[in-house]
Amino acid sequence: MHILLIEDDIEAARVLVKGLRESGYSVDHAADGREGVSRALAGKFDLIVTDRMLPHFDGLAIIQQLRRARLATPVLVLSALGTVDDRIRGLKAGGDDYLTKPFAFAELLARIEALLRRRASASESTTLKVADLEFDLLARKVTRGGRQIELTAREQKLLEFLMRREGQVVTRTMLLEGVWDLHFDPQSNLVDVHISRLRQAIDRGCDPPLIHTVRGSGYLLSPREEEA
Amino acid sequence: MRDVRRWGLFKTSAFRMSMGYTLLVTLAVCVTLGSTYLLTQSIIQGDVDLILDTELKSLENEYVRSGIPGVTDEINLRIDSWGRIGAVYMLAGPTFDRLAGNVTNWPFDGAPAEPWPEFRIESIEPGQRSVHPVRAAVRRLPNGDWLLVGTDMSQDRRYGRTFQIATLWGIGLSILAAAIAGFSFSFRLTRRVGEVTDTCVRIMSGELGHRLPVTGRSDEFDALADSVNRVLDRLEEQARTLRATFDSVAHDLRAPLHRLRTRMDAVLRLPALESGIRDPVESALREVDRLQRTLATLLQIALAESGAPLAAPTPVDVSELADELVELFEPVARERGLRLTGRVDGEVIVEGNRQLLAQLITNLLENALKYVPSGGRIEVAVERLADRAQLVISDNGPGMAAEERERAGQPFARVGERSGLEGSGLGLSLVSAIARLHRTRLVLASNEPGLRAVISLPLAETQPSASSLSRSISA
Numbered sequence A: 001m002h003i004l005l006i007e008d009d010i011e012a013a014r015v016l017v018k019g020l021r022e023s024g025y026s027v028d029h030a031a032d033g034r035e036g037v038s039r040a041l042a043g044k045f046d047l048i049v050t051d052r053m054l055p056h057f058d059g060l061a062i063i064q065q066l067r068r069a070r071l072a073t074p075v076l077v078l079s080a081l082g083t084v085d086d087r088i089r090g091l092k093a094g095g096d097d098y099l100t101k102p103f104a105f106a107e108l109l110a111r112i113e114a115l116l117r118r119r120a121s122a123s124e125s126t127t128l129k130v131a132d133l134e135f136d137l138l139a140r141k142v143t144r145g146g147r148q149i150e151l152t153a154r155e156q157k158l159l160e161f162l163m164r165r166e167g168q169v170v171t172r173t174m175l176l177e178g179v180w181d182l183h184f185d186p187q188s189n190l191v192d193v194h195i196s197r198l199r200q201a202i203d204r205g206c207d208p209p210l211i212h213t214v215r216g217s218g219y220l221l222s223p224r225e226e227e228a
Numbered sequence B: 001m002r003d004v005r006r007w008g009l010f011k012t013s014a015f016r017m018s019m020g021y022t023l024l025v026t027l028a029v030c031v032t033l034g035s036t037y038l039l040t041q042s043i044i045q046g047d048v049d050l051i052l053d054t055e056l057k058s059l060e061n062e063y064v065r066s067g068i069p070g071v072t073d074e075i076n077l078r079i080d081s082w083g084r085i086g087a088v089y090m091l092a093g094p095t096f097d098r099l100a101g102n103v104t105n106w107p108f109d110g111a112p113a114e115p116w117p118e119f120r121i122e123s124i125e126p127g128q129r130s131v132h133p134v135r136a137a138v139r140r141l142p143n144g145d146w147l148l149v150g151t152d153m154s155q156d157r158r159y160g161r162t163f164q165i166a167t168l169w170g171i172g173l174s175i176l177a178a179a180i181a182g183f184s185f186s187f188r189l190t191r192r193v194g195e196v197t198d199t200c201v202r203i204m205s206g207e208l209g210h211r212l213p214v215t216g217r218s219d220e221f222d223a224l225a226d227s228v229n230r231v232l233d234r235l236e237e238q239a240r241t242l243r244a245t246f247d248s249v250a251h252d253l254r255a256p257l258h259r260l261r262t263r264m265d266a267v268l269r270l271p272a273l274e275s276g277i278r279d280p281v282e283s284a285l286r287e288v289d290r291l292q293r294t295l296a297t298l299l300q301i302a303l304a305e306s307g308a309p310l311a312a313p314t315p316v317d318v319s320e321l322a323d324e325l326v327e328l329f330e331p332v333a334r335e336r337g338l339r340l341t342g343r344v345d346g347e348v349i350v351e352g353n354r355q356l357l358a359q360l361i362t363n364l365l366e367n368a369l370k371y372v373p374s375g376g377r378i379e380v381a382v383e384r385l386a387d388r389a390q391l392v393i394s395d396n397g398p399g400m401a402a403e404e405r406e407r408a409g410q411p412f413a414r415v416g417e418r419s420g421l422e423g424s425g426l427g428l429s430l431v432s433a434i435a436r437l438h439r440t441r442l443v444l445a446s447n448e449p450g451l452r453a454v455i456s457l458p459l460a461e462t463q464p465s466a467s468s469l470s471r472s473i474s475a
Helices: A010-022 A033-042 A059-068 A084-092 A105-120 A153-164 A172-180 A190-203 B002-011 B013-082 B154-204 B220-268 B275-305 B318-335 B354-371 B402-408 B424-437 B466-474
Strands: A002-006 A026-030 A047-051 A075-079 A097-100 A127-130 A133-136 A141-144 A147-149 A169-171 A211-214 A218-221 B087-092 B098-101 B118-125 B128-140 B146-152 B314-317 B339-344 B349-352 B377-384 B388-395 B442-446 B451-458
Touching: A002 A010, A002 A033, A010 A026, A010 A105, A010 B220, A026 A033, A033 A047, A033 A059, A047 A059, A047 A105, A059 A075, A059 A084, A075 A084, A075 A105, A084 A097, A097 A105, A105 A169, A105 A172, A105 B220, A127 A153, A133 A153, A153 A172, A153 A190, A153 A218, A153 B318, A169 A172, A172 A190, A172 A218, A190 A211, A190 B318, B013 B087, B013 B098, B013 B128, B013 B146, B013 B154, B118 B146, B128 B154, B154 B220, B220 B275, B275 B424, B314 B318, B314 B354, B318 B339, B318 B354, B318 B377, B318 B388, B349 B354, B349 B451, B354 B377, B354 B388, B354 B424, B354 B451, B402 B424, B402 B442, B424 B442, B424 B451
Parallel strands: A002 A026, A002 A047, A047 A075, A075 A097, B339 B377
Antiparallel strands: A127 A133, A133 A141, A141 A147, A169 A218, A211 A218, B087 B098, B087 B146, B118 B128, B128 B146, B314 B349, B377 B388, B388 B451, B442 B451
16 A cells, blocks of 8 residues: 655654554655645555645645645645644545544554555445344334344444454544544544443454454454454 | 514604604694685685775765765666676665665675675576676765665685685695605614614624614715724724733733643642542542632633623523433432422524533532432422523522622632532523523522522524625615
8 A cells, every 4th residue: 555645844744654564555755745746646646645735835735736646645634733623624625534632643544455456346235244243224213132222223323433444453433423423633532432232232242252352542343353 | 673673663763753843833823824815815815805995985075065866877877887796786775665776685684794795696697607706985965865785705705715725735735745745854874873773782792893874975974984883993993902801811811821731630640649648639639629620610700701702502402401410410409309300382493502501500500409408399480581592490499688688699709618518609690691691690589498590581583694784774
């Protein structure tokens, strides 16, 4: 997977590039908007990660130029602005995701992975299946090993979010955004409590456990322990 | 809104002014025409009286010269030869029996008391019969006979009536004209003032790009619009500068935090890191995150306090939002032994920012979760009032002292005992700031016992939008 990072903060960029390479991505770095656009248009990238405030063109102008050139590469916007309006403006301009600085590296990694996988799996199946856990999306019915599991509408939404990202790390922020549409950080351990309730419903008395906690990052739904 | 203003027309100062003006015009017309009428009437009457007096005097002289027969002759002569239309003469004996003249019977009951008595006379002219009012003068001749001279007043009375009718018409028409002028004046005034008001309302709701229409007539309204527009230009410029300043402050504070965090993250990813290093770095990282949260909150509060309008408000169903947040927080509350319930009044739509309103409810809820001891209750209620949505978050915890409650709503206030806990002061300040962005305020009250936080939000307008309104006015 090939990522283009457009970031004028050389120091921060160096650490990010190193981290991403260690995580198995090949990374190119552009230090300003103009270089970023020409690199993006010249090379074949699977994902572009761009800062919002850049010399020459800002991040949103870059997205507009890329989209005008009919380049559909997903774009993740990094921003030091980060009020609610900035996020809305960023997503409206055609960004696929928006992350406010400072962020945890794990958060960036999880979001990059989510954007890359989203491209790969655009299946329209009506049933989600992980090991013996099945979610019939039309009937809104969840079964594990043939046994029906009663879940509230919100718990179903949470489970669907996790199942659609089977094997991917999903952070607490991603869950708050994706399941509850909340784009700020509540101080309470809301997500943990909801996950633990879901875990009770899904995993209790079943083998193997499907919902795993990833230390320092978030959660992961997978039949295999070793991915955690 | 438009109808309200149309009926409100009667309440405008322009309307009151024009009503007063109409009244004044009416009064002036009444006085002018009325006094003209009265003056004319008295002049006519004076003329008549003078003639009557002169005639009487000449007849009396005739009596002195040639006695009763002379007077009789003179009366007959005057009746026949002068033929003065409407002239009435009568010579009567001491018992009022007719001796001469063109009146058949003495018209009064004895001698009249007033100097200018009036009576009615029937005349039989060829073809028609009519009754004429007569103004007369009576003298007693030295021999005891009575002499009466009168004038037919019907001509003058007709003139008087015509004058009266003309006066009434004049008054009526001038009232009508003044009323029409006043109404159209006040309507046009109200309309142009309404344009100013509408534009100001839209600007206050965040559409900073709007300007007042300048008609090009160079009247006082154009002058007003021009000055207001210049003020708006300045405000817009200031808002832009403010926004740019905020952006650069946010950037300058976040960028170093970001570098710091990125480096610490990199340290944590080092292979085979000893726990003696990992633990302090992780704890430092948590502090960085806390710092970052505080910074974000501060920036949000400062932005709200700067008076910048809410960017792009959209319709938000507060009931739905409250329900979702209650559902989100309920398991956490239960974990802490608290009972969290929601009570909402169906769909309640307000204009606002969903994320900020969610943050507002979240902060109030987290506040309650922090302070209400185990076994307590927390309730989130959304009530739909006549024109407002009332959001109430109440608990039966320890509550706050009255002076604490008052201070808590102020920006950057720290609340005494509670300040020991992380973020509590800022939490309520942010709630206040978000409330202010939504043009309302946070009201804290005692829930006896506990705390009761009330936010009263204006309901979204269901009427046509402001833009269609001003279009129809300027059209």
